[in-house]
Amino acid sequence: MTLSDLAELLPPDAVPSSRPRPSPGRKLGVFDDNRARPIHRWYPFVEGYSDELVAECLDEAGTKDIAVLDPFGGSGTTALAASFRGHDSMFCEVNPYLAWVADVKVNVTRDAAQQDVDSLRHLAERIERDGVATGGSNHPLVHADQRRGFFPQGVVRQIVGLLELVDAEFEGSQRELARLAVATSLIPTSNMIRRTDLRKRRDGDPVPLPFTQTVARQLRMIHEDVLRAGSALVGHATRVAGDARQLVSTPTPVNLVVTSPPYLNGTNYCRNTKLELLALSLIEEEQDLATLRTDSITAGINNVSRRRSEPDLIDAVEETAAQLDEVAYDQRIPRLVRLYFADMRLVFRAVRAQVAPGTRFALDIGDSRFAGVHVPTPALLAEVASGEGWDLGSTRVLRTRRSYDGTPLEQVLLNFTSVES
Ligand SMILES: C[S@@+](CC[C@H](N)C(=O)[O-])C[C@H]1O[C@@H](n2cnc3c(N)ncnc32)[C@H](O)[C@@H]1O
The missing domain is CATH 3.40.50 (Rossmann fold)
Known part of the structure; x- marks a missing residue:
């Protein structure tokens, strides 16, 4: 292990x-x-x-x-x-799902710190003592599990049962915190595992954890942190x-x-959270992930939607994209690179419209490699940003990594300042 x-x-x-x-x-x-x-x-x-x-x-x-x-x-x-x-x-x-997690960790927890949150600890004790009653079968997570076997036998109905109990007996911030305890217990208790992307567990991977004990542990951790850090x-x-x-x-x-931002060829944030999205009924079925994918920066090969119109070409990016046109085994790769920088240009533009000149923009990003071609993502982003009213000041190396073929890659912090546009 x-x-x-x-x-x-x-x-x-x-x-x-x-x-x-x-x-x-x-x-x-x-x-x-x-x-x-x-x-x-x-x-x-x-x-x-x-x-x-x-x-x-x-x-x-x-x-x-x-x-x-x-x-x-x-x-x-x-x-x-x-x-x-x-x-x-x-x-x-x-x-x-991620937006909700952020809201719960900051806003909900700040409110919860003003209240008695012992109900979270009591719920942990109760489910450890009595177990969890199974819930209804008409739930998006149950339907998905029937088709895809995401959970060990019986677990999905426990998840739904606990969510139903929380909805019936809890309200306000305590309800949201209890739901977070359930949501953050899903992957560890499922047949899935995060190895960059979410995939089925294989021989040699750790086995799924027991659901009840895992949620109880999360509830206790959340309860403890609200008490010790919530008022901060x-x-x-x-x-x-x-x-x-x-x-x-x-x-x-x-x-x-x-x-x-998402890394070029990084993880698929929406697919990786599909169990949580289904459990909290934030999507009704797996196909709904397609809509979220359309709203996301095009950062992965599977996000290269045929429905997207051709992006405007960006001179600084074309040298690399044209190299990829020549050598890439999959023509979605140069298209991905063009779409990624076109999307990021729109973000630089949108953010620039919200700030006064002289505002700092610190952006953490790494470079990539496809089909033997180095994509200098930070340098290209700096070029793209400069056309949108952002001047690159300093670049700080945060860490070095290696691509699949062993080529050294860097993660850097780009420090931009907005200029008059
Ligand atoms: C590298 S992660 C950010 C991680 C964050 N710094 C943290 O510590 O949790 C990038 C995020 O960008 C989100 N994302 C992708 N496309 C987006 C878009 N068009 N607008 C807003 N967020 C997007 C992804 O869902 C993902 O959560």
Whole structure:
């Protein structure tokens, strides 16, 4: 069993990092350290970055009234880090499950800290003692499980039963926190496993955890963190758009932007959360993922929709895209590269429209390699951004990685400043 297998079996704070001790710079770009931080640890999000990265940007902003925008909010690391440090935040997030997780971790938990949340601990005790009654069969997760065998025998009806109990007996913030405990227990108790993307467990993978004990553990962790850290939450988080390309206004002026967009050829954020989306009835069936995919930045080969019209060509990107036209084994690859930068250009434009000149935009991103062709994503993004009113100041290397063929790749923090446009 590897350390990353262990990470799935044990509470996040009980698990040492699965990677060698990173240098201080390297830790900033990964979620690892958040696994031991209250509230962050409720939903370990592999693609997330560290609370510390956001903290550094907030510190460097050097003003008391910071309103930070994260156009790719994910699990809400930026919003939570800002709230802990007394700042309001805004975010865009296309995936309704991730947007909800961010809202629960920041806004719901801040409210819950003013109340008696012992009902969460009592629920943990009760289900450990009495088990969970099975729920109804007419639920999107049950239908999907019948077709695809996502869960071991009997588990899906326990999940639905517990969600029904929570809906019937809980209300307000305690209800949302209890639902989060259930949602974050789904993958560990399923026949699925996250290995970059969500896939079926194979021989040698850890076996699914027992549902009741897993939810009880989550409920206790959430209860403990609300008590010890909930009152430290100050700032409010507001979702200002689903699709960042469609951002048109913010309730307050933005004076700092911190984000990490999808990586080119990275994970499929919507498909990876399909169990949670189905369980919380945020989608009715797996096919509904297609709509979420259309609203997402085109970042993966399976996202290259034939329905999308041809993107406007961007000169800076064409050199790389044309090389890929020549050598790529799959013509979706050059199209993916063109679509990715065209989508990111729209995000730079939309965000620029919300900020005054002189605003910092810190963007965490890495480069990629396809069919032997290096795609210098950070450099190309910098070119694209410069056409949209963003000047690249410094570039900081956060960590180095390797592509499948062993080529060294870098994860960097690009620091832009908005200029008069
Ligand atoms: C690298 S993750 C962000 C992780 C985040 N920094 C954290 O720590 O949780 C990128 C996010 O962008 C979201 N996304 C993709 N396309 C989007 C779009 N068009 N608008 C807004 N969010 C989008 C994905 O769903 C994913 O959650």
